[in-house]
Amino acid sequence: xxxxxxxxxxxxxxxxxxxxxxxxxxxxxxxxxxxxxxxxxxxxxxxxxxxxxxxxxxxxxxxxxxxxxxxxxxxxxxxxxxxxxxxxxxxxxxxxxxxxxxxxxxxxxxxxxxxxxxxxxxxxxxxxxxxxxxxxxxxxxxxxxxxxxxxxxxxxxxxxxxxxxxxxxxxxxxxxxxxxxxxxxxxxxxxxxxxxxxxxxxxxxxxxxxxxxxxxxxxxxxxxxxxxxxxxxxxxxxxxxxxxxxxxxxxxxxxxxxxxxxxxxxxxxxxxxxxxxxxxxxxxxxxxxxxxxxxxxxxxxxxxxxxxxxxxxxxxxxxxxxxxxxxxxxxxxxxxxxxxxxxxxxxxxxxxxxxxxxxxxxxxxxxxxxxxxxxxxxxxxxxxxxxxxxxxxxxxxxxxxxxxxxxxxxxxxxxxxxxxxxxxxxxxxxxxxxxxxxxxxxxxxxxxxxxxxxxxxxxxxxxxxxxxxxxxxxxxxxxxxxxxxxxxxxxxxxxxxxxxxxxxxxxxxxxxxxxxxxxxxxxxxxxxxxxxxxxxxxxxxxxxxxxxxxxxxxxxxxxxxxxxxxxxxxxxxxxxxxxxxxxxxxxxxxxxxxxxxxxxxxxxxxxxxxxxxxxxxxxxxxxxxxxxxx
Amino acid sequence: xxxxxxxxxxxxxxxxxxxxxxxxxxxxxxxxxxxxxxxxxxxxxxxxxxxxxxxxxxxxxxxxxxxxxxxxxxxxxxxxxxxxxxxxxxxxxxxxxxxxxxxxxxxxxxxxxxxxxxxxxxxxxxxxxxxxxxxxxxxxxxxxxxxxxxxxxxxxxxxxxxxxxxxxxxxxxxxxxxxxxxxxxxxxxxxxx
Numbered sequence: 041x042x043x044x045x046x047x048x049x050x051x052x053x054x055x056x057x058x059x060x061x062x063x064x065x066x067x068x069x070x071x072x073x074x075x076x077x078x079x080x081x082x083x084x085x086x087x088x089x090x091x092x093x094x095x096x097x098x099x100x101x102x103x104x105x106x107x108x109x110x111x112x113x114x115x116x117x118x119x120x121x122x123x124x125x126x127x128x129x130x131x132x133x134x135x136x137x138x139x140x141x142x143x144x145x146x147x148x149x150x151x152x153x154x155x156x157x158x159x160x161x162x163x164x165x166x167x168x169x170x171x172x173x174x175x176x177x178x179x180x181x182x183x184x185x186x187x188x189x190x191x192x193x194x195x196x197x198x199x200x201x202x203x204x205x206x207x208x209x210x211x212x213x214x215x216x217x218x219x220x221x222x223x224x225x226x227x228x229x230x231x232x233x234x235x236x237x238x239x240x241x242x243x244x245x246x247x248x249x250x251x252x253x254x255x256x257x258x259x260x261x262x263x264x265x266x267x268x269x270x271x272x273x274x275x276x277x278x279x280x281x282x283x284x285x286x287x288x289x290x291x292x293x294x295x296x297x298x299x300x301x302x303x304x305x306x307x308x309x310x311x312x313x314x315x316x317x318x319x320x321x322x323x324x325x326x327x328x329x330x331x332x333x334x335x336x337x338x339x340x341x342x343x344x345x346x347x348x349x350x351x352x353x354x355x356x357x358x359x360x361x362x363x364x365x366x367x368x369x370x371x372x373x374x375x376x377x378x379x380x381x382x383x384x385x386x387x388x389x390x391x392x393x394x395x396x397x398x399x400x401x402x403x404x405x406x407x408x409x410x411x412x413x414x415x416x417x418x419x420x421x422x423x424x425x426x427x428x429x430x431x432x433x434x435x436x437x438x439x440x441x442x443x444x445x446x447x448x449x450x451x452x453x454x455x456x457x458x459x460x461x462x463x464x465x466x467x468x469x470x471x472x473x474x475x476x477x478x479x480x481x482x483x484x485x486x487x488x489x490x491x492x493x494x495x496x497x498x499x500x501x502x503x504x505x506x507x508x509x510x511x512x513x514x515x516x517x518x519x520x521x522x523x524x525x526x527x528x529x530x531x532x533x534x535x536x537x538x539x540x541x542x543x544x545x546x547x548x549x550x551x552x553x554x555x556x557x558x559x560x561x562x563x564x565x566x567x568x569x570x571x572x573x574x575x576x577x578x579x580x581x582x583x584x585x586x587x588x589x590x591x592x593x594x595x596x597x598x599x600x601x602x603x604x605x606x607x608x609x610x611x612x613x614x615x616x617x618x619x620x621x622x623x624x625x626x627x628x629x630x631x632x633x634x635x636x637x638x639x640x641x642x643x644x645x646x647x648x649x650x651x652x653x654x655x656x657x658x659x660x661x662x663x664x665x666x667x668x669x670x
Numbered sequence: 671x672x673x674x675x676x677x678x679x680x681x682x683x684x685x686x687x688x689x690x691x692x693x694x695x696x697x698x699x700x701x702x703x704x705x706x707x708x709x710x711x712x713x714x715x716x717x718x719x720x721x722x723x724x725x726x727x728x729x730x731x732x733x734x735x736x737x738x739x740x741x742x743x744x745x746x747x748x749x750x751x752x753x754x755x756x757x758x759x760x761x762x763x764x765x766x767x768x769x770x771x772x773x774x775x776x777x778x779x780x781x782x783x784x785x786x787x788x789x790x791x792x793x794x795x796x797x798x799x800x801x802x803x804x805x806x807x808x809x810x811x812x813x814x815x816x817x818x819x820x821x822x823x824x825x826x827x828x829x830x831x832x833x834x835x836x837x838x839x840x841x842x843x844x845x846x847x848x849x850x851x852x853x854x855x856x857x858x859x860x861x862x863x
Contacts, residue, residue, distance in 0.1 A: 176685030249692040257685045287696045291703035294805065303790045304797045306711070321792035322718070327711050331703060 076186075078178035081601050083185050084164035085496055088489070090185075091156020092573070094192055095482075096566070098147035103556075103563050105140040108132045110556035112538035112549075126204060134537045135224045138207035141535055142225070145210030146195065146233070148478065150240055153343040155188050155247075157485045158282075161346055162251045162275040164492060168594035169269050171260025171611060173604045176253035180246045187243035194236040198229045206233035209535065211332055214307035214325045218299040221313055230300075234293060241286045248286075251279035260593070262613035266370075267632070269592050269617040270356075270363060273370050274349020277377045278342050284381070285338040292331030299323070326391050333384035340477045341380045344444075345373060347484020348415060351437040353617075354487050355419055357590045358434035359426030360628050362618035365418040372411035372418075379408045389460045398457040405455035412448055416441060427621065427628070431588070432506025436487035439514050440480045446518075447476025450525065465535075468528025471521045479517045486513075489573070494587050498599045499580030505572040509565055516562025523551050591617045591631045615647070640665070683835050690839055694846045697809060701850060704805065705857055708798045712861065718795045720862045722787055727778035731771050732855055738767035739848040746841045749824075749834055757837070758824050764844065765817045772810055775803050795861075802854045806847070813847045816840040 077083060104123075107116065108131075115130035126136040163181065167174055175181045198205035207225025208216035212233065220227045255276045259268075268276075295306040299320070307328045308320035356363040363369060385393060385401030393401075419441045428434065450472040453459050463469060486509075493501050527548050532539065539545035539552070586595040593613065597605050611633040619630040624642035636643050636654075640661050648654040712718045745760030782788075782799065789800045820836040 177689055180689070245693075245696055249689050249696070252692055253685045253688045257688055283692060283696050284699055287699035288703040291700050291707060295707065295801065298789075298797070298801070304794060305790075305792055306707075306794045306797065323794055324711060324714055327707055327714075330710055331707055334703070 076182060078174070078182045079603055080163045080167050080175050080178065080181060081496065081605075083181055084160050086185050087156060087159030087163060087188070088496070090189060090192060091152050091160060092570070094147050095152040095156065096570070097196070098144050098152060099563050099566065101140045101144040101147075103560060104132070105137055105144070106556040106559045108137055108537065109539075110549075110553040112540050132537075133204075135207055136204055137537045138209075138223075138535070139205040139225050139229065142207050142209050143195070143198075143205050146206075146237075149210060149339065149343065150237070151188075151192060151195070153477070153481045153485070154244065154282075154339070155240070157481060157488075158251075158275065158278055158342065158346050159185070159188065159247060160485075161271070161350060161488050161492070162247070162279065164496065165271050165594065166251055166254050166275060167258070168495070168597065168605060169272055169592050169617075170255065170258065170263055171593050171606075171613065172254060172258040173606075173610070175250045176257060177250055181250050184243045184246040184250065187239045187246065191236045191239040191243060194232055194239065198232040198236075201228040201232065203227045203229060205229040211336065212296070213332075214296060214299065214323075214328050215311055218296055218307055219311070219313060219318075220300065234297060234300075237293065238290070241290055244282050244286055248279040248282040251275055252283065255279075260610045260613055263632075266367075267613055267616045269349075270352035270366070270369055270373075271346075271349040271592075273373055274345045274347075274352075277373050278345045281338045281342050281345070281377055281380065285335040285342075288331055289335035292328055292335075295331075296328065326388070329388050329391060330384070333387045334381075336387065337384040338380045340473070341376055343477050343481045344484075345376065347440060347481040347487075348373070350484045350488040350491070351419065351440045352422075353592070354433045354437040354491050355422050355441075356618050356620060357491075357588050358429045358431055358437075359422050360429070360620045361422055361426040362620055363418065364421035364424075365414070366616065366618060368414050369418055372414040375411035376408060379404060379411070383408065383455075386455055386457075386460070389457045390464045395457070402455060402457045406452065408455075409448070409452060412444070416445055416448070431490065432501070432503055432510055433487045433491035435507065435510040435514075436483045436490060439510065440483040440487065442514075443475045443480040443483060443517070447472055447474075447480060451476060462531070463528060465533055466528035467524040467532050467534055470534050471524035471528060474521045474524075475517075479521070483514075486569070491588070492594075493573075493576065493580075494583030494599075495594055495597075495601075497577050497580070498583055498601065499576050500583050500587060501572050501576045501580060505568045509568040509572065512565030512568070513562050516558050516565060519558035520555050520562065523555055527551060586631075589627075589629045591619060591629050593632055596631065596633055683831075687835075687839065687842070690842060694843070697846070697850070700805070701802070701854065704798070704802060705854075708795065708802075708857075708861070711798070712795045718793055720795055720799065720858065721793065722785060722796070722862065724799075724858055724862050725778050725781040725785070727774055727781055728855060728858075731774035731778065732851065734767050734774060735771045735848050735851055738764045738771065739845050741767065742841050742844045746837055749837050752830070754824065758821070761817065761821050761824065761837075765814065765821060768810065768814050768817060768844070772807060772814070775807055775810075778803070799858065802858065806851055806854060809847045809850065813840070813844050816843055 074082065077086070104119070107119070116127075117130045119127040119132065120130045123132075123136070126133050126139075132140075163175070166172070195205075203224040205225060206212065206217070206229040207223060208230065212230070216222050216226055217230055220230070255268075255272060295304075298304040299307050303320070305320040305323040307325045308318065308323040311318040311320060352363055352369060383401060383405045385397060386405045389398050389401070423438070450468065454463055454469060454472055490501055490506055493499070530544075530548070532545050532548055539548060583599060585597075585599055588595075593611060596611055598607060613632045614635045615630065615632055617632050619625075621628045622630060622639075622642045622644075625639055626641075630639055630642070636647060636658075640658070643658050645655060645658075648658070741760045741763040745757050745764060748754075748756035748760060779800065787796045787799070789797050791797045817840050820833075820840040823833060823836045
């Protein structure tokens, strides 16, 4: 209180200066508008387009290593033309194969599904759906994007160094990652990987801090936490996860860098490399796994929770029904957030972990099935008897639910410490996480792109191409990942260059060929999306202000995305965002900005949160107008 | 109109202060990870552990940084009471003590080296001492930059709102690095020998 008083008194002395700062003179140049923009909508688009480009690159990498897996004995001259020394005589170099797998995983998990997904939609929707002019710190927001961009450039630059990119897997376990001489990818490529990830973490922390701060401090009048759309809940809890878990990765990486460059022995012990005994003694690679997976497991929820939020919103809007169990949806997100910190050990069941501790991690892991099932049930119940509009966004949201169910089921297998002995590091794991967090999160992201494209670019995407994109990708993803379950059950290990040397695995070659062609089909399907996306930015059908008849605040802003979002005052919020098909109302949606006094025919007792005075007004009005209502 | 502009400015500070708190949470998580890493590592076998008595230099540096927190508090209190000369004076004290802490930590490292406790060490529990203090010193550098920033600002004729805000940010962070050091020191003391 005291501070505030003095602030006011002394501020009057310097009023001129303060006032001068307050007026925003915007002389926008190309540089400030498109490059070093501090506007959250522009930053969102920058994140999206960078994310899409990175996604396409990661997809091409996956097609390259799929070709190797399908045709391990065939030479493809075009590969040598494309990759040069990485594919001598048209056959992928085994070390480069490992690089491809590593960089594919890194880019998809971090650059596309963390930065591309959260970065795009948190930036776009948090201010727009909460009624804020911009983020808490627009400058930090801009920095966040440029750190991310630099991280992308560094990560990709590792393809141009002599020995190739990092190749120890996206989890960069030591000792492979800690010893530059261990394999070609552990040299310069690994250093670049580490440099890139440090910038990436910095970017994520800046973004995450901004998202949390904006959600907690800058909501418009009337927007209490329980009136926030589920998208915002998803982004908010994701940001909390990131802020709490990314620093732990930094700790692990700092120790790794010391091991790599200074000769310490945090992770290294008893290693003979190229016939020479290394001086490092006493370290424990398991320590790195603990630190890595303390981030790594929350990370998969960082990937899926924004997608869940987007799917919830898109499904409610397009079912023309309130989301089923709004509170349960929020509590299940909170439950996932909390549980995600105490399950990391399920990645380490086979590291010689004490079976009792393994049992504890198994139980916490299986408990996550509860909030996940709550969410799945609520999505299905939202669809139940809704007036469903199958827009492309809706299709992708339903696709997310499908993948989440089929991928989630195998999570129950893998979370079991005993079954994991068999399944660990097999294709079963690959199938599981590609469905439950890979495909599901990508579908959530695509649902978001189709749904909020009009908000980002003022135009609509083509629906027919959207359906083509959806069906090919949806079927393709299942054709790719479903057979992998059976390979995994048969013990086929992941990350292997070729299965030609193992008698028992030769029978899977035909399946591998099949998967590769399915992967190529789904990769080609993305051309439909890319064309649709970039064409529609310039030539798409002009969008109306509220093309989906949605309730949330972002659709009350003008189509020409102006700086500050609303031309006049920021609208006030009176109700939650899910008043769809409310009985007694003449339209099937009631935007959050409409006060209850204008919807007397459709108000229900629970709308007034047990305020007896308002309830009385409503009952009196109903008595007076009972004739007309009938 | 003017008053509303002032109000707006005041409101704009709130999220920034909040951002600082969030940043401190991330820093705290970083050290929580280091210290739990230490525990996991040290539990690994009986020949791991700090195995020495920590040098006295750490006691001196602890006294210095606690003092600096106190002068920081005095500086902020003077600023609130509009005693700007005192504000600058105490800020200078804080800065000097902060730099002093930095060199004392450095000195502690040289003592450690003389004791034969090296960074490159088969008993990485001892390497962790360097990691804790080193990463903490990175935070001290950040704190010193904030201190210099508010010191330079206090010589400019900037609005009191801004002056106070700058000082408050520096002071929150400085108290944080102080508490962080006490946490690390107590942690190391509990694990020595």
